[in-house]
């Protein structure tokens with residue numbers, strides 16, 4: 424085990440921004456701290472780096488308590504939302520700064536900078552002024568600078584949130600490949616579930632300063648512990664059902680789910696968990712929103728049911744008032760614990 428955090432609490436006056444947080448990151452693993460704005464993600468990350476004093480708790484690396492180890496001696500690399508590059512230096516000097524801080528001999532700088540630029544997909548950019556970089560390129564340079572001293576833990580605080588959507592998606596894919604290829608141990612802070620799921624092996628979902636759920640990405644996505652976590656992970660509709668032999672029967676249709684136990688179950692549906700289909704439950708379209716890859720719909724299924732979110736292909740020509748049929752898609756369905764009163 425590399426990083427181990429226990430009972431970590433950070434108070435700002437009477438307000439607890441982080442409450443008794445516990446998490447572990449194993450060697451080569453990427454953990455994402457995911458949560459809404461103000462949930463305490465950045466405070467927890469800053470406390471781990473040593474930038475924020477702990478009110479209580481411990482941060483250990485391989486068992487060693489870091490309480491008395493200052494930020495620059497922890498061997499951690501940091502990347503923030505705005506890469507905070509030195510504007511008067513060129514790309515190579517920005518990256519070499521990371522090397523100088525860690526006593527890498529000067530003769531090795533050029534070669535190391537070249538290798539790092541290659542790693543982040545910016546070969547040949549050594550002499551470029553940082554003021555002449557795009558937002559995405561600047562974040563790649565910030566990443567190269569943080570990686571230069573070969574940190575034992577890379578901490579990324581919303582590294583992509585300053586970028587526009589398309590670029591952000593591409594950079595998340597590139598960054599995920601880089602982290603896996605280089606077997607870097609990392610902690611990522613983000614409010615964007617797509618980003619967390621692209622980049623991380625495990626996620627810890629924070630809300631109100633508390634870690635509400637922690638686990639492998641797929642598991643948290645498929646089995647959120649409560650409605651709060653489920654909603655934060657994109658679930659908009661909850662429906663009860665009865666499982667038998669791997670199929671769950673609900674008022675919105677049947678769906679086959681892996682590992683579902685027979686008996687009463689509660690499902691959480693993301694919009695793409697309900698798709699317009701040839702057969703299935705009938706409903707009336709009440710709203711249509713065009714998205715890049717699909718059309719989002721609000722449907723009134725009739726009867727006692729409240730409106731539900733659903734999707735249709737971009738080619739679907741649907742308007743409010745149209746009648747459609749809906750089928751459940753297991754890809755967009757989560758399973759929640761069902762509390763029997």
Ligand SMILES: Nc1ncnc2c1ncn2[C@@H]1O[C@H](COP(=O)(O)OP(=O)(O)OP(=O)(O)O)[C@@H](O)[C@H]1O
Nearest residue numbers: 435438440458459460461462463464465466467614
């Ligand atoms: N220096 C400070 N003094 C007082 N309160 C603070 C301070 N820094 C943060 N807070 C409060 O602590 C809470 C957690 O803040 P934090 O920045 O960790 O949240 P976050 O999840 O990272 O949010 P965001 O995604 O918006 O950055 C917030 O309610 C914030 O207002």
